[in-house]
Amino acid sequence: MCRINTIEVKELTKIFEGKVKAVDGISFNVKKGEILGFLGPNGAGKTTTLNMLSTLLRPTSGTAKVNGHDVLSEPDAVRRSIGYVFQDTTLDIELTGRENLDFHGRLYDLERNIRQKRIKEVLELVQLTDRADNFVKTYSGGMKRRLEIARGLLHHPKVLFLDEPTLGLDPQTRRSIWEHILQLNQEKEVTIILTTHYTEEADYLCKHILIIDFGKVVVLDTPEKLKARLEGDVVTLLFRDPAAIESFRPIIENKDWISRINVIASGNNYAAISRMMQKKPKIPNYPIKEKIIPEMPSRIHENDIEQVQQNREQDTSNPHYKFKDDTCSKCLNLLVDNGGHRIPEIVKLAENAGVILESVELRKPTLDDVFLSVTGRNIREEEGSFMDMIRRHRIMQQARGRPSRG
Amino acid sequence: MVQPLSGQAIYVVLLRELKRYWRAKARVISSVAQSIFFLAIFGLGLGGFIGGFSGINYLSYMAPGVIGMGLLFGSVFSGVSIIFDRQFGFMKEMLVAPVSRTSIIVGKIIGGATTATIQGIILMIVAGVMGAFSLSLTFLIGTFTAIGAMLLITSGFVGLGVAIGSTLNDFHAFQLLSTFVMWPMFMLSGVFFPIDVAPLPLQVAMLCDPMFYGVELLRWCLLGNGSIILGPIGWLISLLVIILFNALMVSLGTLLFSRAQI
Numbered sequence: 001m002c003r004i005n006t007i008e009v010k011e012l013t014k015i016f017e018g019k020v021k022a023v024d025g026i027s028f029n030v031k032k033g034e035i036l037g038f039l040g041p042n043g044a045g046k047t048t049t050l051n052m053l054s055t056l057l058r059p060t061s062g063t064a065k066v067n068g069h070d071v072l073s074e075p076d077a078v079r080r081s082i083g084y085v086f087q088d089t090t091l092d093i094e095l096t097g098r099e100n101l102d103f104h105g106r107l108y109d110l111e112r113n114i115r116q117k118r119i120k121e122v123l124e125l126v127q128l129t130d131r132a133d134n135f136v137k138t139y140s141g142g143m144k145r146r147l148e149i150a151r152g153l154l155h156h157p158k159v160l161f162l163d164e165p166t167l168g169l170d171p172q173t174r175r176s177i178w179e180h181i182l183q184l185n186q187e188k189e190v191t192i193i194l195t196t197h198y199t200e201e202a203d204y205l206c207k208h209i210l211i212i213d214f215g216k217v218v219v220l221d222t223p224e225k226l227k228a229r230l231e232g233d234v235v236t237l238l239f240r241d242p243a244a245i246e247s248f249r250p251i252i253e254n255k256d257w258i259s260r261i262n263v264i265a266s267g268n269n270y271a272a273i274s275r276m277m278q279k280k281p282k283i284p285n286y287p288i289k290e291k292i293i294p295e296m297p298s299r300i301h302e303n304d305i306e307q308v309q310q311n312r313e314q315d316t317s318n319p320h321y322k323f324k325d326d327t328c329s330k331c332l333n334l335l336v337d338n339g340g341h342r343i344p345e346i347v348k349l350a351e352n353a354g355v356i357l358e359s360v361e362l363r364k365p366t367l368d369d370v371f372l373s374v375t376g377r378n379i380r381e382e383e384g385s386f387m388d389m390i391r392r393h394r395i396m397q398q399a400r401g402r403p404s405r406g
Numbered sequence: 407m408v409q410p411l412s413g414q415a416i417y418v419v420l421l422r423e424l425k426r427y428w429r430a431k432a433r434v435i436s437s438v439a440q441s442i443f444f445l446a447i448f449g450l451g452l453g454g455f456i457g458g459f460s461g462i463n464y465l466s467y468m469a470p471g472v473i474g475m476g477l478l479f480g481s482v483f484s485g486v487s488i489i490f491d492r493q494f495g496f497m498k499e500m501l502v503a504p505v506s507r508t509s510i511i512v513g514k515i516i517g518g519a520t521t522a523t524i525q526g527i528i529l530m531i532v533a534g535v536m537g538a539f540s541l542s543l544t545f546l547i548g549t550f551t552a553i554g555a556m557l558l559i560t561s562g563f564v565g566l567g568v569a570i571g572s573t574l575n576d577f578h579a580f581q582l583l584s585t586f587v588m589w590p591m592f593m594l595s596g597v598f599f600p601i602d603v604a605p606l607p608l609q610v611a612m613l614c615d616p617m618f619y620g621v622e623l624l625r626w627c628l629l630g631n632g633s634i635i636l637g638p639i640g641w642l643i644s645l646l647v648i649i650l651f652n653a654l655m656v657s658l659g660t661l662l663f664s665r666a667q668i
Contacts (some may be wrong), residue, residue, distance in 0.1 A: 053555075055502075079504040080504040086495060088499075089495055089500040090498045091496070092493075092499075094429060099425070106415075106418040107499075107503040107504075107505055378497075
């Protein structure tokens with residue numbers, strides 16, 4: 001039971017240009033054969049941490065050991081133990097898939113026979129055998145990602161870092177990459193750290209989850225325990241008139257069966273999404289110039305499609321509908337004891353207050369809610385406070401290869 | 407900081423350079439065509455007007471300079487291409503591997519020097535076909551020494567390219583590099599006119615241009631003479647300057663590259 005720590009991190013800190021704290025004194029351990037998920041929004045410090053653990057960046061202070069080797073004093077031994085699948089593609093697109101793998105195998109000093117055998121193996125694992133001799137520039141995004149994961153495994157690393165392994169991929173490809181990751185972890189006992197801002201990915205893959213925000217460890221626990229921290233059910237209310245959020249809030253604020261109230265972007269609320277799709281509001285202008293892929297819930301099912309249709313009917317029957325563009329995507333998110341039984345009461349309260357509810361949604365807490373409760377923000381809500389945004393933007397710029405000399 | 411060199415890593419970086427060079431046919435063709443234009447238009451056109459210098463016809467005079475141009479541009483750009491490797495992420499793949507940065511850069515320099523020298527050999531053949539050289543036994547021996555000289559010259563300039571590429575992060579700076587570094591070096595290298603006929607300030611500038619010594623050396627190899635100003639031991643002076651430049655640039659490139667962060 002008491003297995004050795006493959007990764008030990010103590011008070012690791014990275015300050016860029018003496019000002020921006022991208023990673024702020026984080027500490028954690030990962031046991032052999034475990035999958036740890038770094039969960040956090042863009043710019044939280046996930047990639048910077050991985051870059052320090054992989055010896056690409058020098059920590060400003062603190063220490064870290066990977067596979068028993070210190071990242072500062074034994075960088076070569078660390079690099080020999082790890083595989084790193086970067087967030088942005090790092091393939092040479094002018095070479096073929098096989099050549100990319102061959103190049104990697106040679107860099108890691110694999111002998112010819114072993115190299116060829118393993119190239120064959122990993123190509124089969126990620127199902128790229130028939131495209132291996134095509135130039136990488138002809139590959140799709142998912143194929144490139146799979147090739148990169150294959151490459152990260154070629155030298156049989158003890159530790160694998162996966163930085164946003166499924167960012168921007170379609171659901172099937174994502175699912176198949178998840179299966180590869182689990183297979184690897186189980187068959188080869190590879191210890192894995194993966195970063196993601198998809199909570200369902202972290203939930204599905206990781207034994208432990210470390211929520212990181214503004215460079216600090218907010219919480220570290222198993223997904224089950226994290227979810228169990230939130231006792232009760234999540235009730236999400238969408239109002240016909242979004243201004244009602246503020247007027248309704250005081251009414252429920254003093255109820256002892258509501259343990260938490262948040263106003264959130266309705267990224268996870270199907271009714272709100274369907275309404276947005278009909279209304280075609282202005283697409284929010286993301287000021288952060290990064291690849292932000294607006295995430296639609298992958299769990300839309302038939303009921304939601306019905307909902308969309310219902311809303312559409314309502315809409316045409318009542319042409320006086322008006323939503324302010326800026327608030328139409330907000331809803332109230334409540335953590336309620338025994339939620340199912342409280343819904344009638346909530347509805348009654350709303351009726352008495354004269355506000356009209358458009359939809360009520362009841363569900364069990366997910367990691368999204370955990371994230372919301374520990375950081376106060378929705379993980380996919382890119383429009384946080386203005387200062388947050390500026391700060392994230394700066395951290396991202398620093399972390400993305402604008403080198404600070406010296 | 408002395409880092410261990412790994413033969414395998416050097417070889418693999420070199421192999422990649424060669425593969426990419428071999429596949430970038432457009433680059434090879436455009437560089438050869440450019441040199442042909444120079445030789446045909448200036449060499450034959452301007453040559454008809456000028457005639458030649460100290461008994462050498464103008465086309466022959468220009469040929470080593472035009473070969474030098476191919477070497478200069480080819481080698482500096484292949485060094486600077488580390489900016490692209492960084493931009494497109496491939497650099498991270500190399501940096502996270504358990505090989506020293508020195509090995510990567512040594513591979514890059516050997517690779518860049520090899521491809522630029524192949525370019526130079528092609529240009530030498532083109533110039534020969536255009537009648538720039540008189541075929542003789544001394545010339546044949548000269549071509550071999552010229553190939554050696556090319557490798558020496560280009561590795562220094564790849565080093566310069568790597569040094570620039572490690573410092574600049576922006577490939578928009580390419581244009582500036584080309585206008586303010588490459589073209590002056592090319593034009594001051596004595597490709598169009600001998601240093602001996604230039605006014606004093608220009609002579610000083612030419613003597614400060616490392617490429618001038620490269621072209622001098624090539625001219626000694628291919629034509630058997632050089633400028634009057636450096637005298638009969640001009641080839642030795644040029645060789646020493648090139649070796650010095652080479653050592654400086656290779657060290658500088660290696661140093662700056664190993665310091666640069668991703």
